[in-house]
Amino acid sequence: MAIAFTKYHGLGNDFILVDNRQQAEPCITPEQAVDWCDRHFGIGADGVIFALPGQDGTDYTMRIFNSDGSEPEMCGNGIRCLARFIADLEAAETGSPRPVYKIHTLAGLITPRLEADGQITVDMGLPRLLAGEIPTTLAAPEEKVVNLPLEVAGQTWQVTCVSMGNPHCITFVEDVATIPLAAIGPQFEHHPAFPKRINAEFIQVVRPDYLKMRVWERGAGITLACGTGACASLVAAVLNGKSDRRATVELPGGPLLIEWSEADRHLYMTGPAQKVFSGTAL
Structure with a gap:
């Protein structure tokens, strides 16, 4: 069946978007998604991201x-691409997207x-900071994981862990x-300290309002950008006294503006999402 x-891409983090509103489950299998994603x-x-019918209002x-x-809980660049995709669908159908x-x-609930x-701002919700929420065995479940040692590749790294609904391990480097x-x-992703695997971010603090980031994404490898990772990295930088609560995070694909609000403690991410092309897959 042709689909x-x-x-779309968000700073080079690229996704195949499918209008899946006709049914509650994805219209292709994970194995088919692997084939589609092959470059x-x-x-x-x-x-591959699916726009399905809404749940719970x-x-x-x-x-x-x-x-x-594999299926991640969420994706920051992906949700911006989904928002642009939905807006394009609604514009074609009604002429007036929301x-x-x-x-x-x-x-959980995400609001772009x-x-x-033309930018898209996403309320990414509250960061989760306890070891049991991430999850990781680097600390007791009710404790935060801030600047703790982790042995990877014969080296000790000082790491901070944050969940944005998906797990992140942040290391500050020169x-x-x-x-x-x-x-x-891959050694970070599959480390036994992370029972659900981990996204690994490496951060260079240029200024308190400007961070550089590279990322290894769980299930995708090296990518040009990671929105949840940028959010988690700002949180880690604040927890370690290295940055302001509002900063530009420069990724290989371009910049994201991240703010950890003092008012509601939510993370807000602002960045682009761009259409590349449309087609039909068999």
């Missing part, structure tokens, strides 16, 4: 299959807002360009 899709024999992407539901077939959407995800300048990400990323 229509549209490809040589398929469409090519970091993951939300407008839509988001599901994602990573390029390895500026704000309530999206049900496996990480389309800005007048120069992100020198990190052998392809070699050590």
Whole structure:
């Protein structure tokens, strides 16, 4: 059966978007998603995102299959791409897309807002800081994981862990360009201290309002950007006294503006989402 899709990217973190509103489950299998994401024999992407009917009063539901077939709880760049995709669908159908959407995800309610300048601001909710919430065995379940040692690749790294609905391990380094990400990323992801695996971010603090980041994403490997990782990294930087609560996080694909609000303690992420092309997959 032929399935229509549209490809979008958020700072080079690219996704295949599927209008799946006709049914409550994804219309392809994780194995098919792996084939679609193959950059040589398929469409090519970091993951496949499905726009499903809303649940519990939300407008839509988001599901994602990573390029390895695994299913993450949420994706920050992906939710911006989904918001742009939904707005494009609604514009074609009604001529008047809504500026704000309530999206049900496996990480909870996420609310993206389309800005007048074309950027998308997403209320990413509260960070989860306790070891049991991440989850990790680096500390007792009721304790925070801030600047604790982790042995990876024969080296001790000082790490801070944060969950944005999906798990992140953040390490501060002098120069992100020198990190052998392809070699050590998988060792972080599959470390026994992380029972659900982990996203690994390496952060260089340039100024309190400007961070550089490289990321190894759980289930996708090296990507050009990670929205939840940028949010988690700002939280980690604040917890370690290294940054302001509002900062630009520079990723290989471009910048995201991240704010950890003092008012409601939510994380707010602002960045782009761009359409690449549409097609039909067999």
